[in-house]
Ligand SMILES: Nc1ncnc2c1ncn2[C@@H]1O[C@H](COP(=O)(O)OP(=O)(O)O)[C@@H](O)[C@H]1O
């Protein structure tokens with residue numbers, strides 16, 4: 001059309017030589033290397049300072065002997081590792097029940113049907129109550145209180161919990177499930193409410209019933225959205241399983257304290273901390289991986 | 305013969321006792337079988353509300369809506385079987401982001417009409433290829449352009465084989481290049497005899513496609529006439545004024 005346009009056409013992009021990086025790729029590579037170097041240096045510096053401050057303190061030799069005794073660590077770590085399965089098993093028993101019960105409570109709170117109004121009230125009171133009472137108190141009251149009611153004599157078995165009616169292995173997990181469901185229900189509820197009204201309109205306009213809309217359109221989106229916060233709750237559940245030790249369940253933490261009581265050395269507690277970290281860190285990575293994959297799968301571009 | 309859709313003296317207002325706002329004020333309208341009716345009017349004139357009332361997404365305060373002569377606005381009536389017969393397409397597509405294009409389209413036929421999965425899939429793919437979207441079946445809505453998303457939304461509604469289609473400013477969120485592809489789809493539907501009510505700001509298109517144009521202002525149907533009449537010799541000064549403003553903004 002104009003000279004200007006023709007001129008623009010003549011400026012060709014730098015042609016691509018096979019096996020050679022383009023200008024942009026070179027720049028990206030330089031930038032990657034530079035950020036890696038900076039990250040490494042700042043990490044080394046931070047850790048260096050922390051270690052220098054801690055080990056330079058006057059009390060360090062005593063703390064080191066009391067908390068970081070390598071010989072004791074080597075002895076205690078494998079033994080505690082043997083109790084890891086108790087924590088994992090308690091977690092695996094509680095988690096599915098918490099998801100189910102939490103979802104039930106969340107759905108109760110979201111009912112719009114006037115007939116079900118009492119359920120709404122129940123759900124609201126339930127979440128307020130269990131989120132308001134410290135978990136450790138819930139465990140104490142339910143774990144020691146309910147068996148004392150002597151509602152049933154003898155044994156009960158339920159989903160792998162069980163044994164004697166007054167067994168801590170029954171009432172401990174139930175207390176945890178009741179307490180955690182309140183938090184999880186609130187997370188689900190927030191997820192359900194975050195799904196835009198237009199999604200419901202879209203589904204209803206196709207003839208889907210209220211229940212079908214909830215089941216196929218609202219809940220899948222709600223659940224996907226709340227998986228990261230949910231995983232946070234489950235990470236803390238994994239740790240709070242240790243609270244069941246107050247009922248007499250021997251797991252990693254309880255075992256560590258009893259070793260400590262015998263030896264007057266805190267190293268087993270440090271070993272227990274390491275064990276919990278080993279358990280929870282892969283879980284956090286899993287959440288990150290999942291969230292990323294989900295984001296990549298359903299959207300065209302991922303903004304980094 | 306009874307009209308496919310008859311809207312009879314419908315009133316609708318939002319808000320409570322003290323801040324009551326009348327959004328549809330004694331609206332009456334008839335749409336014959338295979339007819340296309342366009343609703344035009346400024347933003348806030350009640351076009352979307354009228355379409356949502358027809359699809360029973362909003363309850364009306366007074367009046368009645370008849371589909372094939374049957375009052376569908378009767379209080380307490382189960383709305384789901386009626387909505388099945390009426391397709392609706394929204395300005396913002398309202399596709400389900402967690403489902404692929406194919407799943408979006410087959411959801412209602414399988415869950416509501418209980419069609420066989422394979423059969424619904426087959427029908428969906430056929431519709432998709434008719435609208436040049438066959439290669440997008442596995443894509444997710446966020447991976448499509450606005451025009452493609454809107455066409456998928458139309459296909460999703462068509463998959464239910466509706467007797468009546470309601471389209472609410474389906475091109476309003478699209479940039480001009482993409483508007484054309486969506487309008488073509490609507491033209492095709494018209495040529496196949498679909499009965500449609502559409503709210504639109506595309507005056508040229510309204511003039512071309514409709515049998516009847518309704519001009520709404522503040523919830524009142526000020527004028528309802530065949531397009532040639534309404535666009536060339538509007539009976540109301542306010543219609544003329546609205547059209548002038550639209551022409552000035554370059555949309556005719
Ligand atoms: N859910 C609602 N609650 C209150 N007011 C509403 C609601 N929906 C629409 N309105 C009001 O009704 C009027 C008509 O809106 P709408 O039907 O969306 O108009 P249009 O589609 O012609 O732009 C507007 O004034 C709007 O604010």
Ligand SMILES: [Mg+2]
Pocket residue numbers: 351352353472473
């Ligand atoms: Mg509107």
